[in-house]
Amino acid sequence: MILKKKNPILRTRLPTLPPAARSRVALGLTAAAALGRFELQQCSDCGTVQYPPREACQHCLSIRLKWKEQPRQGELLAATVLHHSNDLFFRERLPWRLGLVKLECGPTLVAHLHADVPDAPARLRVAARLDRAGQAVLVGLPDKENVNMAEDRQLREFSCDPKRRKVLVTDGKSALGQALVRALAAAGAELIWVGHAEPWKRLPGFAELERLPQVTLVPLDLTDSKNVRELAAEIGAKVDILLSNAELHRAFGIANRQGVETARAEMDVNYFGLLRLAQEFAPAMRARGADGLASAVAWVNVLSIYALANFPPHGTYSASKAAAHSLAQCLRAEMRPAGVRVVNVFPGPIDEDWNQLVAPPKLAPAALAQAIVKGLGEGVEDLYPGELAQEWLERWRDNPKALEKELSS
Amino acid sequence: MRQSYKGVVLATPVTVPYVRYSIRSAHWWLTKAFSSLLEKSKLKKEEIDGLTVSSFTLAPDTAIGFTQHIGLSPRWLDHVPLGGASAVVALRRAARAVQAGDAEIVACLAGDTNHVDSFRLTLANFSQFARDAVYPYGAGGPNASFAFLTAHYMRTYGATREDFGKLCVAQRSNALRYSYALFKKPLMLDEYLNARPIAEPLHLFDCVMPCAGAEGFLVTSEERARSLGLPFVRLLATIERHNAFSSDPVQVRAGWALDRDELYAQAGCSPQDVDFVQAYDDYPVVTLMQLEDLGFCGKGEGPAFVRSRSFTWEGDFPLNTSGGQLSAGQAGAAGGFLGMVEAIRQLTGQGLERQVPDARIGLVSGFGMINYDRGLGSGAAILAS
Numbered sequence: 001m002i003l004k005k006k007n008p009i010l011r012t013r014l015p016t017l018p019p020a021a022r023s024r025v026a027l028g029l030t031a032a033a034a035l036g037r038f039e040l041q042q043c044s045d046c047g048t049v050q051y052p053p054r055e056a057c058q059h060c061l062s063i064r065l066k067w068k069e070q071p072r073q074g075e076l077l078a079a080t081v082l083h084h085s086n087d088l089f090f091r092e093r094l095p096w097r098l099g100l101v102k103l104e105c106g107p108t109l110v111a112h113l114h115a116d117v118p119d120a121p122a123r124l125r126v127a128a129r130l131d132r133a134g135q136a137v138l139v140g141l142p143d144k145e146n147v148n149m150a151e152d153r154q155l156r157e158f159s160c161d162p163k164r165r166k167v168l169v170t171d172g173k174s175a176l177g178q179a180l181v182r183a184l185a186a187a188g189a190e191l192i193w194v195g196h197a198e199p200w201k202r203l204p205g206f207a208e209l210e211r212l213p214q215v216t217l218v219p220l221d222l223t224d225s226k227n228v229r230e231l232a233a234e235i236g237a238k239v240d241i242l243l244s245n246a247e248l249h250r251a252f253g254i255a256n257r258q259g260v261e262t263a264r265a266e267m268d269v270n271y272f273g274l275l276r277l278a279q280e281f282a283p284a285m286r287a288r289g290a291d292g293l294a295s296a297v298a299w300v301n302v303l304s305i306y307a308l309a310n311f312p313p314h315g316t317y318s319a320s321k322a323a324a325h326s327l328a329q330c331l332r333a334e335m336r337p338a339g340v341r342v343v344n345v346f347p348g349p350i351d352e353d354w355n356q357l358v359a360p361p362k363l364a365p366a367a368l369a370q371a372i373v374k375g376l377g378e379g380v381e382d383l384y385p386g387e388l389a390q391e392w393l394e395r396w397r398d399n400p401k402a403l404e405k406e407l408s409s
Numbered sequence: 410m411r412q413s414y415k416g417v418v419l420a421t422p423v424t425v426p427y428v429r430y431s432i433r434s435a436h437w438w439l440t441k442a443f444s445s446l447l448e449k450s451k452l453k454k455e456e457i458d459g460l461t462v463s464s465f466t467l468a469p470d471t472a473i474g475f476t477q478h479i480g481l482s483p484r485w486l487d488h489v490p491l492g493g494a495s496a497v498v499a500l501r502r503a504a505r506a507v508q509a510g511d512a513e514i515v516a517c518l519a520g521d522t523n524h525v526d527s528f529r530l531t532l533a534n535f536s537q538f539a540r541d542a543v544y545p546y547g548a549g550g551p552n553a554s555f556a557f558l559t560a561h562y563m564r565t566y567g568a569t570r571e572d573f574g575k576l577c578v579a580q581r582s583n584a585l586r587y588s589y590a591l592f593k594k595p596l597m598l599d600e601y602l603n604a605r606p607i608a609e610p611l612h613l614f615d616c617v618m619p620c621a622g623a624e625g626f627l628v629t630s631e632e633r634a635r636s637l638g639l640p641f642v643r644l645l646a647t648i649e650r651h652n653a654f655s656s657d658p659v660q661v662r663a664g665w666a667l668d669r670d671e672l673y674a675q676a677g678c679s680p681q682d683v684d685f686v687q688a689y690d691d692y693p694v695v696t697l698m699q700l701e702d703l704g705f706c707g708k709g710e711g712p713a714f715v716r717s718r719s720f721t722w723e724g725d726f727p728l729n730t731s732g733g734q735l736s737a738g739q740a741g742a743a744g745g746f747l748g749m750v751e752a753i754r755q756l757t758g759q760g761l762e763r764q765v766p767d768a769r770i771g772l773v774s775g776f777g778m779i780n781y782d783r784g785l786g787s788g789a790a791i792l793a794s
Contacts, residue, residue, distance in 0.1 A: 018545055018547065019533060019540075019544045019545045020545075021533070021534075021540055021544075022540065022541050022545075023537050023540065023541055026541035026542075051542070052537075052538040052541050052542035052781055053541060053542075077557070077561055077658055077659045078556075078557040078558070078560040078561040078564075078659060079557075079560065080553055080556035080557060080560060080608045080609050080610075080611075081606070081608070081609045082547055082548055082552070082553060082607075082608045083605065083606040083607055083608065083609070084552065084607045084608065085547050085548060085549050086528070086529040086532070086549030086550060087529075087547055087549045089547070090547035090548075090549070093547075096547050098546055098547070098548070098553050098556075098557075098608075100557040100561070100659060100782065102658040102659075108658050108659065108782055109542065109782075110542060110543055110546050110553070110554075110557075110782060111546075112546060120560065120561070120564065121564075131545065133545075135545065137545050137546065
């Protein structure tokens with residue numbers, strides 16, 4: 001394993017966060033940005049789009065304001081480059097470019113400004129991104145996509161791009177794990193530690209994966225506290241992105257199986273496994289939350305859409321994913337001061353062994369892996385990849401009780 | 410037709426000398442201004458029956474809490490937390506109270522402290538819109554907002570850094586003749602142009618320096634001022650407007666443009682009759698906006714106007730004769746009072762070595778509260794000796 005040693009003379013930049021305080025109403029922007037959406041409040045009565053967030057329509061005074069996806073096109077009215085800031089986070093990152101943007105849908109807004117947007121007047125697109133504090137900010141992006149867009153120094157502060165970063169994938173053996181490793185390598189990850197439990201099992205495709213230059217295999221069994229601790233001692237201080245995808249998935253609910261052993265085994269990987277990982281790896285990642293351009297940046301949990309509402313045919317698995325989801329929220333809160341993003345992924349059923357009896361559509365492992373890597377690039381916090389997960393999310397947001405009934409019928 | 414301000418006067422301009430940082434609270438600064446008003450006017454505390462207070466750092470108190478600090482029992486009280494528009498607005502409120510007989514002598518006070526970290530904290534909690542939609546973007550204050558306005562103004566109307574620099578240099582030379590100004594060294598145009606960038610196109614000397622300080626004046630009837638033997642100036646006209654031109658995508662004008670005809674009509678004079686202007690100058694672009702909106706030149710003609718006139722106390726267009734906030738320092742809400750207090754001095758012949766010759770009519774303008782992307786409040790008053 002060859003790793004560039006850090007120059008010990010250089011100062012380690014300590015994690016700081018951009019200003020995180022928001023009014024409650026402004027958190028609507030954050031809720032949308034967490035899913036990668038750009039939503040502003042729009043008046044249900046007169047249609048006026050509002051910004052900054054507020055409690056009533058500035059035009060007709062209606063209180064029926066709804067967060068709605070908005071067109072992103074706008075015009076840059078003026079730009080500035082900050083060379084001074086009273087804020088610790090920005091002080092470390094000067095100079096910093098900002099723009100004043102008139103959106104085509106109405107409002108004028110202040111936005112972080114990508115270096116490729118020309119000086120005013122200029123056309124641009126606006127996106128809502130989560131900053132290191134986990135709060136939504138607006139970002140002015142070039143009107144047209146370009147390949148190196150994600151490389152922008154400022155944009156990288158909002159994304160969790162795997163490029164040039166070191167990643168631990170906790171299970172490289174499953175179809176999803178293998179797809180993740182390939183997608184991460186393709187996205188420019190510098191080094192990928194691939195965890196594998198039960199090394200005697202040689203699964204198809206794994207040998208090929210081993211030959212990727214970025215890959216280093218590491219024995220990792222999430223049910224073994226000692227194993228997790230030892231691995232953390234070895235590589236914990238170098239992991240920039242931790243991808244927690246190891247899981248134990250068995251079918252059946254309550255009545256079709258005797259005893260608690262299977263359910264306990266699921267919990268031991270899906271819930272306690274995450275807890276073990278978090279206890280051993282999170283402290284070191286927290287310390288490296290601002291350590292240069294390839295800092296510790298994200299912790300990804302592959303959960304399940306069943307974490308939102310129980311799917312009785314896979315009832316105990318659903319319960320373990322719900323427990324993991326709850327724990328992941330705790331982890332998110334604990335990682336926030338370091339600016340390390342906890343990304344929760346809620347896929348629908350994946351096309352794999354234990355979902356053989358689940359009707360399509362099912363999510364191809366490669367598609368899920370692509371969605372996760374793309375989500376890291378866009379810096380989202382919650383990811384519902386695939387049509388099924390999107391539909392279930394929509395149903396759940398619309399009426400959680402209805403989804404419970406639908407899943408149980 | 411609005412009622413005239415006939416019979417209303419301003420007197421007793423006071424300044425509590427500014428300091429860069431203070432360990433005292435806003436209460437201390439406001440109290441000093443108040444006691445200074447009493448001392449200079451020879452009034453007893455009990456004779457002050459009206460009070461206005463403007464301050465950012467008085468929190469958690471407002472004007473009413475402050476009365477208990479100074480043991481005052483006014484029968485008329487107003488808290489005017491309008492930043493740079495505070496002096497004009499406080500004057501308007503006080504003038505009507507005096508005319509209506511609700512108060513006889515109103516003390517108008519503004520003051521703020523400045524601890525080493527208090528400016529940052531004030532900015533972080535300035536307004537809901539600022540906290541949600543500006544503060545997270547890193548400037549930690551109004552620099553970025555005014556950088557946008559300045560950049561846009563320069564691009565649209567062809568202003569150059571030299572134009573802004575000319576104003577700053579002139580104000581500095583005025584400040585050298587004002588003993589309370591914090592900046593004591595001359596400023597050369599080269600120095601202005603070569604200063605370090607803060608938020609492009611703004612550089613160091615385009616930005617005010619936060620400090621601690623307080624200002625105050627009295628508003629009363631001409632009759633009362635005469636009986637007290639106080640030198641006074643008469644109030645001819647005022648305007649006030651908030652959130653004007655809200656559909657302009659970027660601010661190039663404020664309420665003055667809407668109300669200036671009424672201002673001059675009420676005063677019975679025109680811009681040409683004004684002997685000096687005290688403009689609100691947190692950034693020089695705002696001064697240009699005021700000169701245009703108040704009718705000294707047309708919209709967009711600010712740069713040409715700057716190039717053709719001279720702005721020192723002895724120039725052909727005396728402007729911010731005590732140095733403005735850019736050279737005196739910005740003592741929070743007292744920054745909004747700086748021009749008003751200086752105007753009273755000039756019109757009562759207390760301008761000392763910066764006295765504008767034959768000053769008879771002065772215009773004071775205020776601009777306040779960058780709530781989000783622009784200054785919301787504007788106001789102006791015309792005073793006469």
